[in-house]
Amino acid sequence: MKRVEKILSGDVRSTARLIRDVEDGLRDAREEMKEIFHHTGGAHIIGITGAPGAGKSTLVDQLVQALRNQGKTVGIVAVDPTSPFTGGAVLGDRVRMQRHSIDTGVFIRSVATRGHLGGLSRSANDIVDILDATGKDVIIVETVGVGQDEVEIVHTAHTTVVTLAPGMGDDVQAIKAGILEVGDIFVVNKADREGSDKLIHELRAMLDRNKYPDGCWEPTVIKAQANRNQGIDDLLEKIERHRSFFDESGKREQLIRTRVRSRFLEAVKETLLEEAMERLENNDALEVIVSSLVTREKDPYSQAEEIVGRMLR
């Protein structure tokens, strides 16, 4: 049996191996991803983001449990920003997810932030596709919202949950507009802490200032204490409501089209750069150009324009 067939039939080991091959950027893996793509589109993809310390991991852990109680299968893609200084420290958080690690209805994968162009969102998207193709009902993409890379991954999601906690110095004013715009549901976690009502109030006031055209989803704010399993049912209900809204309003088609489009453009960029750089590296002219730049005779921008003009049809 081919590996893709094994994956489609739910084989965990083959799934894990393809994911690893995708992360390693193997050419064969890309061929398999072409096949995988035809079997995607079944899962509901939930993006969960928020500042470090907002309790995202605990929230995800409880959410997974609640989904499992409903009999749904779940895939989790946890994106860890890898700092060159702190290394994989954030990975420690994942330990909390351990109770799900022996549950065959749950597949968890941590993805480290990579440095290369679009590497992170590319492999995160691919992993979501793979889990989607294995037939998972729900896929959760958890990101630490500290960089643009992470925010972009949220764009893969159908429903985006932004997690906040009071007293973290991230009061509403400090939250960049970009985050408010991507959130469908806002969870004020650690709601027993001082300042949670103020945070909720400010958040609602800020969201109210936006105009939501008729037929658009209006973001909702809820309270939670994930560590006590409080607010999780409410969150699940809101996620379900958002999903129905999308299906019924016809917004789903539109959203999927936009995302597929930007993903295609990403694939074009990557393929283009790969092809073009391969040709350039094998071109004797490169070293001649570099020499003219070292002496400052020529400048890199004029030379780039010239060479690109010669490359493109």
Place this chain on the structure above:
Amino acid sequence: MKRVEKILSGDVRSTARLIRDVEDGLRDAREEMKEIFHHTGGAHIIGITGAPGAGKSTLVDQLVQALRNQGKTVGIVAVDPTSPFTGGAVLGDRVRMQRHSIDTGVFIRSVATRGHLGGLSRSANDIVDILDATGKDVIIVETVGVGQDEVEIVHTAHTTVVTLAPGMGDDVQAIKAGILEVGDIFVVNKADREGSDKLIHELRAMLDRNKYPDGCWEPTVIKAQANRNQGIDDLLEKIERHRSFFDESGKREQLIRTRVRSRFLEAVKETLLEEAMERLENNDALEVIVSSLVTREKDPYSQAEEIVGRMLR
């Protein structure tokens, strides 16, 4: 007088404006950057990186003062990772540099981390070029070493200083090999804190494990208490020694060639993507392809390969 000429003659206002235009990605600015490039190569570029809290800003502040005392002019490019959650909080650090803000021999510029492809390193490189062309003797590129983007900027530098402090949880084991490899000089700052001798010892042991071929620079470790202005002279002396080493060993040529080369490749990538995406967006075929992806009839990777094949000569 053309703006570039004004910049070359040291006009601060024109310099600041070109930098802003470069950051805004204006086409005209790129034309000016072509001219600027021919006047670069005079400055000694020092990269300073380290984990948040290691005291980099204070160190840079004192280093600038020491350089000014030697009569040298200094440009500073401070790269702030902009978190969508914490906003520009890190910018507050820059307040400490205020004492230099009225000194015409010093030019300070903060650059926020941008999300788009190569945006950060592109504009940081351009700003370094601009300050170089204005005739600054030394240019300091200060980055918070928390992401690959920041690490890549260090590659612009001729001399790279890595700043560490004891008791920050970033003991030597946690430091990614990538950082050890880029450092020419390691400063253990806040040396009055407990654990500084241990950190120095571990750092030296780790560096000693590397083999440095004959004629290579062996990284050096020094102690500092930047807030008390201690260790700054030592740092300056090591920087000077590293610079002489480079000039005399002929390594400088090699380093500059490698960097100019990778920078040229970046310019090619950017120009290529810009051109190609413009053509693609204006191509009716795009929406037809997107539709075939939405229905999962086609997959993005095969379609990308096909379209790239048609684009390249």
